[in-house]
Structure formats: C-alpha cells, structure tokens
Amino acid sequence: MNVDMDTDDWLGCPTPLEMYQHQCALLEDELIQTEAMLRKARANVAGLVQMNDLLTTEKASAEMALKEALDRISAMSNEASENLSFRPIDLITGQRDDLLRENQRLLGELRDLKEASASEPIRQAP
Numbered sequence: 001m002n003v004d005m006d007t008d009d010w011l012g013c014p015t016p017l018e019m020y021q022h023q024c025a026l027l028e029d030e031l032i033q034t035e036a037m038l039r040k041a042r043a044n045v046a047g048l049v050q051m052n053d054l055l056t057t058e059k060a061s062a063e064m065a066l067k068e069a070l071d072r073i074s075a076m077s078n079e080a081s082e083n084l085s086f087r088p089i090d091l092i093t094g095q096r097d098d099l100l101r102e103n104q105r106l107l108g109e110l111r112d113l114k115e116a117s118a119s120e121p122i123r124q125a126p
Contacts, residue, residue, distance in 0.1 A: 014022070
C-alpha cells in the first residue's frame with residue numbers, strides 16, 4: 001500500500017497556482033478596503049484639525065473678552081473705592097430699606113385691625 005500519494009490531481013483540489021491567485025485576490029480586496037479606511041481617516045483628521053483651529057480662535061477671543069471684563073471690573077472697583085459707593089449695592093440697599101418700611105407699615109395696620117376687632121363687643125344672634 002502506497003500512503004504517499006500525489007494529491008495535486010484530485011478532483012476539486014486547487015493547484016498551487018490557483019491558491020496563489022486566490023491569495024492575491026484576497027490581498028487586493030484587503031488593500032482596497034484599507035485604502036478606503038485611510039481616505040476616511042484622513043478626512044476625519046482634516047475635519048478635526050479644522051475644528052481645532054476654530055476652537056483655538058474662539059478660545060482666544062473668549063480670553064480677550066474675559067480680560068476686558070476683568071479690566072472693567074477692576075476699574076469699577078477702583079472707582080467705587082474712591083467715592084466709597086458702588087451703584088448696584090446702593091440700589092439693592094435702597095430697595096431693602098423700602099421693603100422694610102412697607103413691611104413695618106403693614107404690620108402696624110394688621111396690629112391696629114386686631115386691636116379694633118378685639119375691642120368690639122361680640123354680638124349674639126337673636
């Protein structure tokens with residue numbers, strides 16, 4: 001019995017040339033897919049670079065606006081310390097005082113009404 005048989009001529013078995021051609025076709029498909037993924041990745045990177053540039057310019061403008069606001073606050077603070085008055089605080093203090101006076105007036109009216117109702121005689125129904 002001969003165990004070392006040559007299997008190249010069996011029905012349905014590919015020849016070495018057919019195996020190489022098949023492997024070549026698989027590699028070509030993989031290369032095409034890789035190129036498509038690379039194109040997509042490059043487009044994504046370009047978009048990210050553009051977004052980064054936009055964010056950098058927006059950050060710079062926001063930092064500039066913050067610096068200007070801090071300078072204005074500093075100037076207002078210096079101005080307020082010079083005349084010992086800060087306008088928004090003065091407005092709030094005035095409103096608080098007005099509300100306090102109104103509250104005291106209403107409490108006085110309520111107290112007067114309670115005293116007046118307590119001093120009236122209770123009438124009985126006939």
